[in-house]
Amino acid sequence: NAGVTQTPKFRVLKTGQSMTLLCAQDMNHEYMYWYRQDPGMGLRLIHYSVGEGTTAKGEVPDGYNVSRLKKQNFLLGLESAAPSQTSVYFCASSRRVSGANVLTFGAGSRLTVL
Amino acid sequence: RKEVEQDPGPFNVPEGATVAFNCTYSNSASQSFFWYRQDCRKEPKLLMSVYSSGNEDGRFTAQLNRASQYISLLIRDSKLSDSATYLCVVNNGRGSTLGRLYFGRGTQLTVWP
Numbered sequence: 001n002a003g004v005t006q007t008p009k010f011r012v013l014k015t016g017q018s019m020t021l022l023c024a025q026d027m028n029h030e031y032m033y034w035y036r037q038d039p040g041m042g043l044r045l046i047h048y049s050v051g052e053g054t055t056a057k058g059e060v061p062d063g064y065n066v067s068r069l070k071k072q073n074f075l076l077g078l079e080s081a082a083p084s085q086t087s088v089y090f091c092a093s094s095r096r097v098s099g100a101n102v103l104t105f106g107a108g109s110r111l112t113v114l
Numbered sequence: 115r116k117e118v119e120q121d122p123g124p125f126n127v128p129e130g131a132t133v134a135f136n137c138t139y140s141n142s143a144s145q146s147f148f149w150y151r152q153d154c155r156k157e158p159k160l161l162m163s164v165y166s167s168g169n170e171d172g173r174f175t176a177q178l179n180r181a182s183q184y185i186s187l188l189i190r191d192s193k194l195s196d197s198a199t200y201l202c203v204v205n206n207g208r209g210s211t212l213g214r215l216y217f218g219r220g221t222q223l224t225v226w227p
Contacts, residue, residue, distance in 0.1 A: 035217075040122075042219035043158070043201070090157055101205065102148070103215070105157035 002026050006091050006106035013081045013113045021076040021109050023091030031094045031101060032074035033058075034066060036087040037108075043090065049074055081113045117141060120202050120218035127225055131192045135221045137202030138184045146205035147178055149187050151198045152220065158201055161187075192225045199223070 004025045013019055023032065033048040045058030047066040055066045063085060065077045074093075078085060089109045094101040120137045127133045139147075147164035162169065164176040164185050175188040185202055202218035 033215075040219065043217040045214070101146075101215070102160050102163070103150075103158075105159070107157050108155075 004091055004093055004104050004106035006089075006109050008109060009107065010110045011112070013078075013111065015082060015113060017081050017113075018077070018079050019081065019111075020078075021089055021091070021111075023074045023076070023093075023106060025072055025074075025091075025093040025104070027093060027095070027104065028071070029093035029095045029104070030071075032068065033092045033094075033103070034064070034074065034076045035090045035092065036060065036085075037090060038087050046076065046089075078111075081111075083113045085111065086113045087111060117216035118202055118204050118218040120221050122219055122221060124222040124224055127192055127223070129192055129194060129225055129227055131225075132188065132190045133192060133223065134189075135187045135200055135202075135223075136184055137186070137218050137221075138182075139202075139204045139216070140183070141204070141206050142180075142183060144183075144204045144206045147176075147185050148203040148205075149174075149176060149185075150201040150203055150217075152201055153198045161200070189223075192223075194225050194227065197223055197225045 007022045034046040035043045037043050044060045049055045049068040052071040067075045091106040092103040094103050149161040150158040151161040152158040164178045168177045173190045177186045199220040199222045201220045204216045
């Protein structure tokens with residue numbers, strides 16, 4: 001059982017380039033999330049999805065777009081990468097549990113923007 | 115004011131010591147509370163949920179104080195393998211509402227031999 005899989009694990013971009021991070025989960029979870037983690041900042045929610053075809057903004061959505069065309073996949077796009085987007089990105093998923101959505105995280109994707 | 119605040123530490127304790135972390139949250143309507151553990155350069159993983167009556171899992175005890183809006187984690191008989199960052203997480207969802215999960219910045223623990 002793979003759980004939550006993120007690709008790629010590492011990526012270096014130049015300013016202005018675009019890229020997509022892929023998150024896939026095989027647990028049939030309804031909810032999926034994208035977080036970024038920066039030193040001293042903790043985990044911050046970028047976007048999330050409560051089901052196939054629906055997405056919503058989180059705490060720091062600017063500069064990112066997302067899509068959830070299939071229940072098992074949640075894509076995070078950077079249209080024009082900036083150095084401020086250098087970070088570790090974590091995808092997570094959870095099932096619909098009343099008031100107690102426990103997250104399962106992927107291993108993370110380390111992105112550096114030069 | 116941040117939704118969830120934690121003392122970042124670091125806490126450096128010898129093996130066998132007892133160590134406690136506290137976390138405060140700002141939203142009195144918060145419904146669910148958790149402690150996650152994150153090892154260096156790894157993803158966070160659920161350590162334990164925090165229930166209103168307090169709960170224990172082996173050497174770990176979690177407490178919730180709604181009146182003062184804080185959560186605590188007590189680790190007894192610390193092991194080297196307990197070295198990690200501990201994240202306090204709060205969910206302000208109600209019933210079936212997804213709510214928002216807010217993460218503290220984490221408290222770093224190092225257990226030395």
